[in-house]
Amino acid sequence: MASKLLVVDVHTHLYLPRYASLLRERTTLPKIITRTRDDGRKDERLVILKDEPSGGRPIGPSYVERDEKLTFMKKHGIDISIVSTANPWLDFLQPKEAHQLSLQLNDDLEEYCSTGPTVTGTSMKQLYGFGLLPIVSGISTESLLEAVRQISASSHLKGLIMGTRGVGKGLDDEALDPIWAAISEAGLAVFLHPHYGISKESWGAKNNGHVLPLALGFPMETTIATTRLILSGVFDRFPSLRLLLAHSGGALPQLSSRLASCIDHDPIVASRLKHDARFYLGKLYLDAVCYGPEELGFVSDVIARSNRYETGSKNVASGGRSSGSGRMLFGTDHPFFPPLSSSERWKSVVENLDAIENVQGWTEADKNGVKGGNAISLFNL
Numbered sequence: 614m615a616s617k618l619l620v621v622d623v624h625t626h627l628y629l630p631r632y633a634s635l636l637r638e639r640t641t642l643p644k645i646i647t648r649t650r651d652d653g654r655k656d657e658r659l660v661i662l663k664d665e666p667s668g669g670r671p672i673g674p675s676y677v678e679r680d681e682k683l684t685f686m687k688k689h690g691i692d693i694s695i696v697s698t699a700n701p702w703l704d705f706l707q708p709k710e711a712h713q714l715s716l717q718l719n720d721d722l723e724e725y726c727s728t729g730p731t732v733t734g735t736s737m738k739q740l741y742g743f744g745l746l747p748i749v750s751g752i753s754t755e756s757l758l759e760a761v762r763q764i765s766a767s768s769h770l771k772g773l774i775m776g777t778r779g780v781g782k783g784l785d786d787e788a789l790d791p792i793w794a795a796i797s798e799a800g801l802a803v804f805l806h807p808h809y810g811i812s813k814e815s816w817g818a819k820n821n822g823h824v825l826p827l828a829l830g831f832p833m834e835t836t837i838a839t840t841r842l843i844l845s846g847v848f849d850r851f852p853s854l855r856l857l858l859a860h861s862g863g864a865l866p867q868l869s870s871r872l873a874s875c876i877d878h879d880p881i882v883a884s885r886l887k888h889d890a891r892f893y894l895g896k897l898y899l900d901a902v903c904y905g906p907e908e909l910g911f912v913s914d915v916i917a918r919s920n921r922y923e924t925g926s927k928n929v930a931s932g933g934r935s936s937g938s939g940r941m942l943f944g945t946d947h948p949f950f951p952p953l954s955s956s957e958r959w960k961s962v963v964e965n966l967d968a969i970e971n972v973q974g975w976t977e978a979d980k981n982g983v984k985g986g987n988a989i990s991l992f993n994l
């Protein structure tokens with residue numbers, strides 16, 4: 614019962630020291646650069662996205678130091694964090710280096726979590742992690758499977774974080790079938806997270822900083838990658854695959870009926886799928902990083918209605934908003950989007966917790982589930 618009251622952050626990032634050192638050594642993107650300010654002090658900046666305004670964003674200890682993560686958690690009442698390496702993971706490396714580094718970083722992350730503190734009064738740790746696969750172009754299936762086995766054997770790693778490129782052709786590439794099979798069999802969750810956004814030509818010539826790529830490009834990338842997974846039949850072939858989508862699944866919930874209609878009008882695609890596209894949304898898990906109660910309520914409804922779209926189900930009623938909440942999980946996106954002063958509480962935490970609190974039709978138990986109970990069940994903490 615106590616577990617229902619714990620707050621668990623499933624969307625919280627880090628760069629492990631080994632990874633940060635690699636970024637510091639690099640001269641091409643992604644990289645960490647050091648600038649000397651007017652007052653002579655040195656200042657590190659992280660450049661991970663193409664065409665970043667003002668030479669990247671400040672990067673401080675919050676990206677790397679475990680104590681900073683724990684201080685942030687304490688300040689905001691977060692009991693447990695499932696931490697993951699932030700984008701762009703190993704995407705920019707050659708297969709050999711990606712393979713070696715994935716194994717090292719997974720070991721580093723296991724140690725980061727296992728040697729951390731315990732939640733008072735429980736046997737649960739405060740830190741768990743999502744590991745990394747060396748999922749880059751040219752990698753062998755065996756190297757990917759080796760990383761899946763390693764993560765599975767690491768008791769504090771509860772899944773893995775993955776971008777959308779796959780081994781070069783996206784996640785709907787059949788070459789990944791043995792990986793989906795191994796991940797499903799191991800009972801690991803996959804946290805699907807964007808990095809590339811969509812083509813910068815879409816953003817026009819005005820300087821809008823990071824707003825368009827982050828607010829729209831990131832979620833659209835997740836929307837497209839997940840839709841391609843649905844269309845490829847991955848969820849029919851691997852029905853126990855547990856996929857957690859960043860940023861509440863982007864635009865997919867809003868577009869899911871349109872998607873179903875387009876599939877209906879395309880017999881070749883329709884004949885590939887066992888169910889109406891809307892059914893598959895009920896197989897997903899979505900973080901609750903969308904900052905507004907109305908958006909969370911809507912996403913919850915879309916998950917709740919999914920059972921109506923299972924082939925063969927006749928006149929099944931929607932499960933109701935409450936039932937959709939069971940697949941939604943609180944997150945912060947820390948250490949991205951920091952406040953301007955160090956004494957402030959982070960808006961990304963305050964707004965996402967307030968949003969959960971204010972969803973119409975969610976009971977106290979639903980809200981506690983989204984804040985932490987669902988994560989405790991999903992990751993078997």
Ligand code: 5CU
Nearest residue numbers: 626699700827946949950
């Ligand atoms: O601010 C950003 O660029 C990001 C990012 O790159 N990754 C992420 O998870 N959140 C924000």
